[in-house]
Amino acid sequence: MVKKVIKVLNEMGLHARPAGLIADVAGKFDCSIKIIKDSAEINAKSIMGILTLGAAKGSEIILVCEGKDAEKAAEEIEKLFKKNFDEE
Amino acid sequence: MIVKTGVPASIGIAIGRVHLLKEERIYIEKKDIPKEKTKSEIKRFKEAITKVEKDLDKLKEKVLNVLGHQHAKLIEVHHLILKDPLITKDVPLLIVEKGITAESALSEVMEKTGRDFNKIKDDFFHERKNDIFDVCKKIISHLIRKKIVSLKNLSEPVILVAHNLYPSDTIQIKESGKVLAFCTDMGNKSSHTAIFAQSVGIPAVVGLSDITAQINDGENIIVDGEKGIVILSPDEDTLREYAEKRKSLLQEERFFRGLKKLPTATRDGKRISLMVNVDVTDSVKVIKDISPDGIGLFRTEMLYMNRDEFPSVEEQTAIYYKFLKNLPNSPVIIRTADIGGDRAPQFVMREFEDERNPFMGLRGIRFFLKHPELLKNQISAIYRANVHGNAKIMIPMVSNMEEINAFKEIALECRNEIAATKIKSNLDVEFGIMVEIPSAALVLDSILGEIDFVSIGTNDLVQYMLAVDRVNHGVSELYDHYHPAVLRIINLIVQTAHKKGKKVSVCGEMATEPLAAALLVGLGVDILSVPVKMYLRLKYVLRSIGFEEMVQVAQNALGLVRSDDIKALLKDHVIY
Incomplete structure (x- = not known):
């Protein structure tokens, strides 16, 4: 199991487009990928789930990947956050 | 007559018959x-999704053509929603587990x-619920083979009243061309619907x-998008008043629109630079649309507001x-953040907590020189962004030479x-100061050698000159820029600057008032900078006055005591 604490740093937070990017990348992996914020826990492969987190700029989330390609999945998703989802 | 107040989403006035869009409660x-x-039920569900996907592709093409790229991105989100495991996996699972139909x-x-979604407090996120419900409604309508009511077939112009409008409704509104205005129960300033209304201009x-609960289909109502009000069963007088208002607004708008391509020059041919005051949140598209001579004041305070950390x-x-990059051939005068003053409470910094007199306190350059790292970030960002060489930097609240030296x-x-890096940008940037503190005006001759231009911030200059706190109602009648x-x-500032060949602009409220703007031109001010929504109106005023005449009027005005x-003298000469 890979667990990472990530801070949302892009201006718009996890709104539709970043949520879509995460769900898209997450969907390519076999492992289970969860995002936890406060008391909510959602499936990172679900854009709706990510949106319901309401994660604005500055909030902290925990990424939990479990399965055979967990390491790689966590890395790829963290990368999206790091480059601020290519926001202009 | 009932007046209902909501959120103003898009300006303009409409009077017309209500078309109530019934919230389709699909039971x-x-x-x-x-x-x-169960197997065939899952198959039926998957077929419905495929159909919606096809519909979306068609819709996307239409949206691209009619509304443009920005709106088409929304459709991509809808595609992702269709692929969401909550829909593709959970629904089939429920069908099997509970033995229920796909739609239930x-x-x-x-x-x-x-x-x-209802648990989220942030409006921006909350609004995304609508996209999701829009997609699901489409799936359900395929499942139960019920046609969603179409707005395309409206036979006469109407005011649309709805609980909420979904992205697929807005495209139909645009296509029908029959919707004069709309009002909704839901929504706020950042809703898709508000953005849509502004972009199509209704x-x-x-x-x-x-x-929706208070209104009947077919009744007459008035929508005032500027005030954010809706008037139900308006009386005769109100109707007449609004009909007049609407007529003159439309005439004015048509007339002003005709001015877009014309130069800003006085009746006798003197070219005046007319620029816009802009905020970091303003729309570049709207600014480009009126093709101003430049951005005379680019405010950056908003970057620092309502957040926990400073902008990188x-x-x-x-x-x-x-x-x-969007105004590559026009000057863009970026003012380093004027944090403090009446805006202090919106910032998180502790220094402001106990200021007794914030307007005379720690603000503008004073604040930034106490936090040089913040100033450095901002200047550095301006240099980096100056790829086209059209940026200028302006320093607010300067009161002495030392501040300019420290800034430079x-x-x-x-x-x-930056020169030590590989960043390619133009480092040759002009500096100017805001003259708003009288001391800066009085010693201007000795500091002009250090700067390239001067901008008069009349709002603050007037309050400091007259010792009138501009937010204190008790003395508000003493606040007078005449x-x-x-x-x-x-006059002193303009004369001093011109002697050294430096230009003077005015970016305060004074420049937006027709009489005062004409007076400023007469005093020799080179550039006026006004809010975007006042731009064409001011262009009209400046095109109506005579330059030589205003020079004379200004000289005469300087000799008056009251x-x-x-004002009376100006009224006689400024006719527009």
């Missing part, structure tokens, strides 16, 4: 299905998602909470670059740092 019976039918399984999933009021160099660079030292540091002392100090006499 889904919870129907059990026999076990042997989907509505169960949606109810849960809706509840999760009046709209949103967030009216229960307008990268974030700032991206924002400045967006404006600079930091700017030099930034230039050296005070002879104000005229004299502006502000009423000055």
Whole structure:
């Protein structure tokens, strides 16, 4: 199991487009990928789930990947956050 | 007559008949299905999704053509929603587990998602619920083979009243061309509907909470998108008043639109630079549309507001670059953040807590020189963004030479740092100061050698000249930019600057008032900078006055002692 604490740093937070990017990348992996914020826990492969987190700029989330390609999945998703989802 | 107040979403006035868009409450019976039918039920569900996907492709093409790229992105989000495991996996699972129909399984999933969304407090996120519900409604309508009511077939112009409008409704509104205005129960300033209304230019009021319950199909109402009000069963007088208002607004708008391509020059041919005051949140598209001579004041305070940390160099660079690249041939005068004063409570810094007199306190350059790292970030970002060489930097709240020297030292540091990197941008940037503190005006001759231009911030200059706190109602009648002392100090600034060949602009409220704007031109001010929505109106005023005449009027005004006499003199000569 890979667990990472990530801070949302892009201006718009996890709104539709970043949520879509995460769900898209997450969907390519076999492992289970969860995002936890406060008391909510959602499936990172679900854009709706990510949106319901309401994660604005500055909030902290925990990424939990479990399965055979967990390491790689966590890395790829963290990368999206790091480059601020290519926001202009 | 009932007046309902909501959120003003798009300006304009409309008077017309209501077309009430009934919230389609699709009642889904919870129907059990026999076990042997679950397989075919899942197949039916998957087919519905495929159909919606095809519909979306068609819609996307239309949206691209009619509304443009920005709106088409929304459709991509809808595609992702269709692929969401909550829909593709959970729904089939529910069909099997509970032995229910596809539509009841989907509505169960949606109810849960809706509840999760309702827990979010942030409006921006909350609004995304609509996209999701829009997609699900489409799936359900395929499942139960019910045609969604179309707005395309409206036979006469109407004012659309709805609980909420979905992205697929807005495209139909645009296509029908029959919707004069719309009002909704739901929504706020950041709703898709508000943005849509502005982009197609129809009046709209949103967030009216229960307008759909108070209104009947076919009744006459008035929508005032500027005030954000809707008037139900208006009386004769109100109707007449609004009909007049609407007529003159439309005439004015048509007339002003005709001015877009014309130069800003006085009747006798003197070219005046007319620029716009802009905020980091303003729309570049709207600014480009009126093709101003430049951005005379680019405010950056908003970057620091309502947040826990300061904006990074990268974030700032991206924002400045967006404006600079869109007006590559016009000057963009970026004012370093004027944090403090009446805006202090919106910032998180502790220094402001106990200021007794914030207007005379720690603000503008004073604040930044106490936090040089913040100033450095901002200057550095401006340099980095200056790829096209059209940026200028303006320093607010300067009261002495030392502040300019300190500022320029930091700017030099930034230039050296950037020059040592591979960043390709133009480091040759002009500096100017805001003259708003009388001391800066009085010693201007000795500091002009250090700067390239001067901008008069009349709002603050007037309050400091007259010792009138501009937010204190008790002294508000003393606040007067026609005070002879104000005229004299502006005259002094212009004369001093022109002697050294430096240009003077005015970016305060004074420039937006027709009489005062004409007076400023007569005093020799080179550039007026006004809010975007006032731009064409001011262009019209400037095109109506005579330059030589105003020079004479200004000279005469300088000899008057009472502000009423000055105003009367201007009224005689400024006819527009």
